Amino acid sequence: MKINVGIIGHIEGPRLSQAIANLLKDEKGFQFDFLEMPYNKNSVSKFIEGKDLVFVCNPGESDINKYVRSHCQKQKIDFFIPNEIDNRRMPTLEAKYGLSPVFQLILGYNNSGYINSKLVEDLTAEKMLKLWKDAYIERPYNFPKKDKDLWNWFESDDCPYPWLQLDLNVPHEKMYMEAINVKNKSIMHRSDEAGGTWNATTLFGLASDITSGYDYVGVDKTKYPTKPKPAWTELADECPITKRFFMEEFPLKNYSRIRFSWIEPGGYILPHQDAENRCMGFNLAINNPKGAGVYVKDWGMIPYEPGTAFIWNVGTIHWVHNDSNKARLHMIIHGDPDKEKLLPLMRKSWDKYGWNK
Numbered sequence: 001m002k003i004n005v006g007i008i009g010h011i012e013g014p015r016l017s018q019a020i021a022n023l024l025k026d027e028k029g030f031q032f033d034f035l036e037m038p039y040n041k042n043s044v045s046k047f048i049e050g051k052d053l054v055f056v057c058n059p060g061e062s063d064i065n066k067y068v069r070s071h072c073q074k075q076k077i078d079f080f081i082p083n084e085i086d087n088r089r090m091p092t093l094e095a096k097y098g099l100s101p102v103f104q105l106i107l108g109y110n111n112s113g114y115i116n117s118k119l120v121e122d123l124t125a126e127k128m129l130k131l132w133k134d135a136y137i138e139r140p141y142n143f144p145k146k147d148k149d150l151w152n153w154f155e156s157d158d159c160p161y162p163w164l165q166l167d168l169n170v171p172h173e174k175m176y177m178e179a180i181n182v183k184n185k186s187i188m189h190r191s192d193e194a195g196g197t198w199n200a201t202t203l204f205g206l207a208s209d210i211t212s213g214y215d216y217v218g219v220d221k222t223k224y225p226t227k228p229k230p231a232w233t234e235l236a237d238e239c240p241i242t243k244r245f246f247m248e249e250f251p252l253k254n255y256s257r258i259r260f261s262w263i264e265p266g267g268y269i270l271p272h273q274d275a276e277n278r279c280m281g282f283n284l285a286i287n288n289p290k291g292a293g294v295y296v297k298d299w300g301m302i303p304y305e306p307g308t309a310f311i312w313n314v315g316t317i318h319w320v321h322n323d324s325n326k327a328r329l330h331m332i333i334h335g336d337p338d339k340e341k342l343l344p345l346m347r348k349s350w351d352k353y354g355w356n357k
């Protein structure tokens with residue numbers, strides 16, 4: 001049996017629309033038609049003819065939506081029109097898949113409006129993730145070819161390649177034991193982005209209990225009436241192996257902040273950019289339970305394993321979801337690149353890991 005589905009408007013752009021169509025067609029024999037903007041009453045009317053089900057990817061009560069609704073009702077065609085979009089409504093799904101609320105609504109993750117259950121049954125989380133990757137991860141890009149290009153990659157927009165695994169030996173098991181010992185000193189970090197599931201302690205920074213900037217909400221100004229100077233905190237003394245690793249091995253200097261960053265089971269960080277432009281961040285995984293991921297829009301999941309360190313572009317949209325029953329522990333490190341250490345390390349790392357090696 002064929003089910004003719006019509007999609008009016010964009011769903012995350014044509015590539016993802018097509019990926020949805022391919023996935024559902026392969027799995028279930030759906031047949032998809034797309035009507036992309038601009039559209040008008042005539043084109044909509046013609047498009048709807050013969051469809052079993054129509055999705056309108058255009059939230060709210062526009063004229064076209066009203067027209068689609070009355071036309072589908074008259075023709076007894078099933079239809080779905082999202083009636084409102086609220087970015088914070090389903091943070092976990094959004095965090096896990098980077099799916100916009102419109103897309104979630106289309107796939108049925110909402111109780112409001114009409115949805116054809118035939119379309120969403122068996123559509124498991126794994127399939128959705130596969131779909132996301134299939135839609136976005138295969139894309140042309142320019143590899144850095146020479147050392148100069150490799151450093152340029154770090155500093156400029158010339159190469160979109162988003163991450164590089166560093167060939168570092170991270171004593172992650174010992175660091176984990178040290179982190180566990182001070183975990184009860186953690187404070188809740190950026191609850192607006194993580195709903196209280198993100199906890200952190202500062203080893204180097206303004207103070208062990210300041211995990212963001214001095215002016216960020218939550219800093220106790222009676223305890224810290226003036227901005228402290230960045231320094232190793234008292235917690236670093238309790239974590240000597242971790243401290244030594246950053247003093248002797250890590251390719252940054254003049255540190256401004258080094259933190260343990262816990263994402264609790266089921267926790268998340270909503271999609272965001274840490275900078276508007278390309279911006280290289282340093283982050284290493286002390287543990288990385290199966291199901292915990294850092295996802296970068298257009299590229300997919302960064303292949304973190306316990307003890308791996310990456311430089312990656314935190315200026316692209318990214319999000320975190322810990323879909324496991326164990327707390328995930330990474331470290332976020334800020335400082336100046338120590339070019340004498342970092343460039344040879346990048347060369348070595350590129351030869352070893354490159355892109356998808």
Ligand SMILES: [Fe+2]
Nearest residue numbers: 273274314318
């Ligand atoms: Fe971030």
